[in-house]
Amino acid sequence: MTTIAVYGEKIGTNAIEVAFNVEAVAAAINHDAAQLQAWVEARRAATGRQVHENARYGYKRVGISSEDELAAFLDAWRELTTPVAVANPRPARTTGGFISVPFYVEGNGSKTFFAPALKHPKGYQVGRKGEEQYISDYWEALAFLKGMASPAFRRPNGNGNRGIVTCQPGNAEDVSLRYLQEQLAQTDAAGGHRG
Numbered sequence: 532m533t534t535i536a537v538y539g540e541k542i543g544t545n546a547i548e549v550a551f552n553v554e555a556v557a558a559a560i561n562h563d564a565a566q567l568q569a570w571v572e573a574r575r576a577a578t579g580r581q582v583h584e585n586a587r588y589g590y591k592r593v594g595i596s597s598e599d600e601l602a603a604f605l606d607a608w609r610e611l612t613t614p615v616a617v618a619n620p621r622p623a624r625t626t627g628g629f630i631s632v633p634f635y636v637e638g639n640g641s642k643t644f645f646a647p648a649l650k651h652p653k654g655y656q657v658g659r660k661g662e663e664q665y666i667s668d669y670w671e672a673l674a675f676l677k678g679m680a681s682p683a684f685r686r687p688n689g690n691g692n693r694g695i696v697t698c699q700p701g702n703a704e705d706v707s708l709r710y711l712q713e714q715l716a717q718t719d720a721a722g723g724h725r726g
Contacts, residue, residue: 550590577679599680599700607678629705633682635696647715649686656685660695
């Protein structure tokens with residue numbers, strides 16, 4: 532039984548499409564099928580590509596059209612299948628107590644990092660405009676953004692309005708894990724959001 536298939540011909544504008552037999556893949560990597568389905572949907576939302584699913588097989592597909600999208604997809608796959616990531620929802624790519632966090636460069640040159648303080652009462656608002664979603668857990672929202680070639684999230688602007696920003700590919704820096712955990716605790720203590 533095929534668990535994952537890669538298609539590269541007659542698939543529209545995508546360079547490749549990766550198709551998942553969700554039940555079989557979930558069993559193979561010791562994951563819950565519903566969680567894997569959500570992971571596939573998050574990867575699809577991250578690239579925003581139309582896919583051409585074959586109704587006969589019902590495999591869920593992710594369209595990929597660039598090297599950046601492929602790299603982000605492979606990073607997300609490594610996180611999903613690394614045993615540490617299964618036991619701990621925090622993104623696996625840490626370096627000596629630091630974790631890579633995307634940032635947006637504001638018009639004045641300052642950086643707005645995707646930090647716990649950006650939580651909205653409904654959760655962290657992430658995804659491209661028109662395809663946004665709320666994710667209640669910071670670490671899951673961060674993992675979602677890291678799966679995007681150009682991470683996009685909402686943050687309050689100078690007037691306090693929550694505007695969407697799109698980071699340039701590769702705009703991420705290591706941030707102290709302790710700092711993020713402290714800010715997350717403060718955000719939770721403030722009733723789920725700050726400001």
